[in-house]
Amino acid sequence: MLPGFAYHPDPIATGSVKVSESTCVYCGEARGYTYVGPVFCAESLGNRPCPWCIADGSFAARYEAEFTDLYDVPSTVSMETIEIISRRTPGFSSWQDGRWLFHCGDGAAFLGPVGARELAAFPDATEMLRHEASEGWPPNHVEDFITALDKDGDPTAYLFRCRKCGTHLAYADYT
Template identity: 35%
Template sequence: MTTFILEEWHEQRKNFNPSDPASINQMHEFKEQVKLDEQTEGNVRILVEIYCLLRMYPEAYKLFTTVMDLENKKDRKKYGALKYYMDNPNYSRPLYPCKIREGETKTVIPKFKYLPYPLQSKIFKAQKIVTCDCCKEEVDVYYSGGIYAIERAEYLCPTCIHSGAAARKYDGSFQEDLINDENVVNANYTEEVMYRTPGYVSWQGNNWVAHCSDYCAFIGYVGWRELLERGITEQFENFTAFSTIELSESLVNDGHHQGYLFQCLECGHYVLYSDFS
């Protein structure tokens, strides 16, 4: 293992953000760089850790079994964790490279008050060129989550949603309901979140949560693993009907019990909401 690879690995691991497409792409690129370097035991172990960060558990398991030392307590613990993911493949999904990276889109994304990470949160997509049903312009960033209206809209561009043009054209709203909003007295906040903020995709209808005296910012889709990765399993306000123990056992991103992570714009506290299929 070269000194460069080791130093770069420490830097990559420190800055890795599983919610950031650019960070995911960068980790995949570093993975390929390590694979091309001399395959010492040190490099193999770094590759195992990279595979784990990218949730590529079969690859991590296969590689780790070539270097593990079962007399070593840490290796036995690592093996047990990888074996668990091999036996439970639906616990989380691999983090694949994004087709279009942050900053490479041509479509201008307006600043959404309640959606600080339009692409990273996976509410907007950037995978192909589509025609916005509202303005009829071709765009490479689009929303396909639908709108609560009689007429169906397949694709909507960020600008039409942000300006309110889409809600006016379809005479609809992007949220089904608002939770804990009794302390939100500013009607402009409600108008913005209902008619000018795209909704997240959920099992039982997207319900936007409020905290303090405003609505929260949507951060992204999460399971218990994502909360662990963020280090906030004991730092969120629980707007679900389940205890933290129950959440740790059943909350799975892209699973039957889906979590939705918000953050209060006033106090900064994370807020967790969830629903079942």
């Protein structure tokens, strides 16, 4: 069983962790899973870290690594939360730089990429995307963009859930 990640509850479902027999670059063990998402560190790594070395922070400490490049973090978010999300939580691959979302003074839990079909179950996240797009596009383009979102394609959206109030959040990304 994988270690628990409060801010990324199912890294296998999101594609950030894969079943693998490769050995971890840090602990040297083959634990059956490897992290395949982004790693930001100065060293070039031959292998990838295992989820256990991410969860306990040992990989990030050894390589001065981060798995998510955080920016636009609200001032209400604690340094401990920032540390957990950036250095002890699997990140996720995106078309451009991944963006972690925050709500209620905490990091939101990453649920994975979604398209228009999946978003239908999350009107709060859809409204957030609609609002974000309306700041630069005319209304008819906003709706076309929302309906064009594709979980496995381009453009896509990334779904999060507030850990405190349960509100669903999303942002869109494309090449």
